[in-house]
Amino acid sequence: MLGELAYEEVLTPEPDGDDPHSHRLTVAPGLTYRFRARRGAYGHWRVDPETIEPSADPMLFVARAHRTVLGLSGDTTGHLIRELTATLAADTRLDEGALSAAELADLGYAELEGHQTGHPWLVANKGRVGFSARDTERWAPEARRPQRLPWIAVHRELAAYRGVPRLDRPDHLYAEELAPETRADFARAVAAQGRDPEDYLWLPVHPWQWDESIAPLFAQYIADARIIPLAEDGDLRLPQQSIRTFLNISRPEARTVKLPLSVLNTLVWRGLPTERTLAAPAVTAWVHALRDNDPFLRDETRVILLGETASVTVEHPVYDRLPDVPYQYRELLGCIWRESLLPQLDPGERARTLASLIHTDPRGRSFTAELVSRSGLAPEAWLRRLFAALLPPLLHFLYRYGTVFSPHGENAIVVFDERDIPVRLAVKDFVDDVNISAEPLPEHEGMPETAREVLLTEEPSFLTQFIHSGLFVGVFRYLAPLCEEQLGVEEDEFWSLVRQEILRHQARFPEDKERFETFDLLSPRIDRLCLNRNRLHLDGYRDRADRPHAAVHGTVPNPLARI
Template sequence: MSHSNPAAGPIEAELPHQGARPGAAEPAAGIPRPAADPRTWRRVNRDLIAKSLAEFAYEELLTPVADGDTYTVAGSGDVRYRFRARRGAYDAWHVDPASVVREWEGGADPAEDMLQFLLDTHTVIGVSGDTAGHLVRELTATLAADAAIAAGAVDAATLADLGYAELEGHQIGHPWIVPNKGRVGFSASDARVYAPEARRPLRLPWLAVHRDLAVFRAVPGLTEQRLYEEQLDPATRERFGRVPAARGRAPEEFVWLPVHPWQWDETIATLFAPELAAGRIVPLGEAEDRHLAQQSVRTFLNLDRPARRSVKLPLSVLNTLVWRGLPSERTLAAPAVTAWVLGLRDADPFLRDECRMIMLGETASVTVRHPVLEELPGVPYQYRELLGAIWREPLAPRLDPGERARTLASLLHVDPAGRPFVAELIERSGLAPRVWLRRLFHALLPPLLHCLYRYGLVFSPHGENTIVVFDEHDVPARLAIKDFVDDVNISDRPLPELADLPAAAAAVLLRERPDYLCQFIHAALLVGHHRYLADLAVTHLGIPQEGFWALVREEILDHQAAFPELRDRHELFDLLTPRIDRLCLNRNRLLLDGYRDRPTRPHVGAHGTVPNALHP
């Protein structure tokens, strides 16, 4: 990448490892070899075609027709795809990748070309040409990432011994969204450095930003000075403090924050070039700790000092439907939301003592506004989310001796030999699969249900936000939850428990109808995770679909019976309705939003309804 801007020279000198593309720091050896061999490439294509058939059928983008013991989907011309599939709750489809065949008049081949599948089906789905072009890019990047993961795949037993941060680099991404690792903006060399599957520790560069651009917020009792003392070693703080002083600026004029190395190179050094030239943004150099990117790509855990806060940084990359920046107003409000939510937990004996629920609060934030882009009406939202940071409480110090944590998403992982990660954990626990699943649901559901019923409050408990804490025998014991400012919503009803909501939090938290709040549990947890876990239970644990969902329903009913005084809330927030809205993630990208720039983030759309697996 060219750095012709006159401000770039001295900036790169101060950040010698971050000023250029990561590939430039690698040995010059010509064009690198392909990331995948032909066999692996065919396999990841086959798997993504099967996922596409399943998710596009679920969202009614394609219509499979039963044909004996198989199903067929019509493509353009005389092409059709034939496959075997299992049906599941919520109108789910689970397609056998090995069964998918592309047929045409006079011939048939195994379906092993995802881009050919797109060519064959895009007119049937109704994908426009401009959307299809961008989609090819996202699909190809996803396939390349899948191939990289496959190249470094290990067995379930090895995964079970990994730590929380390290396990993240082995996951395959969002189970519902087809182009789930598109990461539009990353080059091939960027992906080799910054993607979670790269499993490459990084030291983060820091910036000093003048207070006329930057705003610091924190929970009560956490000052800027204390944050820096807890996050940085004394020598690093001293080194950082000398940089503004060497330029004749008082250190107290500035707020410090880390920046993603890619974001610095791609966005900050260019879009903030006037502020860099004026000395209102000053590069400080790298901090000492190594960090590891998590599945969200923009969140980093501290490898060297796990007791230090994790950090969430904006990244001007389009991935899983949205640009991965940090919205200014929500970043500013993150500590206020955290203080309120933690206050509810700490004052509630059920959440605090019985569930022992861990809430990883966003305790400090810095928001940096762009002096021009923030003032332009209708500017695409990606340009209002460029620079800032959120510090989140670390998980490690909140675990008891013998406990270990894994994201809920990890339970869907299947190793190269076809062994599910969840089966490995169940075997290690010594429990019967049905008993283990009951323990899992008991760890997850009561705290989520209590927040909904008692406070009219929902998180978005999808696989990445939801963390399962296991005991020393790998039995699910309790819940940890994160990502408050982006994914906490509250009831639009005037519940007394919401009367003391702080103004800063009230200004950003979305208020939704009771039935819509229920969708956060249905769509994020049950449809977004458990419909896949239910299929693993059928195929590997010997538990039928009806038995799996009966366990979920029983946990909800048991919780309701334990709080009869909240009967009116159980009815208000009714999770047991006969049908629920069919929320659609792929339909949003393919038909509703496409890749157009817009001033606000897109919202998930609904398309019809599906039977509710919890309905008696």
């Protein structure tokens, strides 16, 4: 907490004596906190929790500091304490079942997800406002409890289907996702209500969402059988880090499903915006076409883009026509089907969430250190392979197509060979996290209008923030000091290797020189994006008509600008 709030300049610790690692923070008259911390790239603070005095209890700190150095209102303080309590309870559960780095390295992709501890940038990263303790035991990723999902049938007056060309009709999707006997059962259930099955679309629903949001808010449409509850489909699924996305462990080759969940976690309510859900297959078709028609992306990087290939969107007939109501009421019901990762891996390859690379086990052993040891490579050589797997596809999409993903720890997946050497990148979550340049580019001329209407646009100078904040600040800021401590790679050398990979890519494509300047990743300073400041000082816990975005507060030095 101290480190992340100091990074965002919510707190301003001062030097404490001559030791450059000693700091103090006056919280109130007669109350000063002292601690040791190392500074790092992008203005990072790496606080040693064992040195915090007089207490490392975060609740006690908030209670003492909320009116003074934190400057919080009473309502924000109350909700923050609730989120912190839920986060600490989840962390305790994770600690109880924590595995060693060696044991984690042997887990499959789906199982490893349930051992991640959440985004370290966000202080209350598992707040999950809306979940009870029992809900958390059943549905949180760290519970690691496979579940079956019920389905519902929704009349086409309320529901709309979209799919990529190969899945242009819903029956094509259902033929691949549901067994013949399940499809027959669903059709009989609709017919038993005196309705024509052809008039309905089927989709899974999160049981928590059904109880908390759908049953009460769609009661009229359940009563008149425009929404008909169906049975479970029989497949066991595990929730991923995002809570609302489920991997199919009964049939790993089957698509994952992304469902709305009216739970406030990190910065936003985890629903599915109607217009974005409708557009998801169109966005997928466009980014897939960019990759498939580009020999570098297709044949050299072999980047895996986990397409959102089909969707069902269900409008609320009242809420969706009221643009000023809180946005969570316009994200209540729908489903996005995403391609499975497993069928896209080569023999001997295995995938791990990027977030796992900054994980440490109960004995302090870094997961990355374990993988480096298994690879047999020198640490610098392994890091070069990591950066060569991650950066070229992201850079090419940015420079050539003015398009960025949000490659944070949850969305980016590292693919390893049989020696645990990084070889390529997989990316997911397109419709929420793909952004394009606001400056018109000829490469955007073939974009479907459906995709153009929903994709967020940013000025070129800000578009680079998605790589800086998502990957460099959001992941590498934590990975670099771990590599220094456990692999002997000094932090300056770490960032030098990142810079070298960027320069290597630029040398490979001199024809894009103008774009390197337009989308400048090597500028001396970048904007400081803040995730905690947004919650603490800007939006608090108030309702909004639109989703909040990360706050910008000042600038930080860019370690990639160093020669």
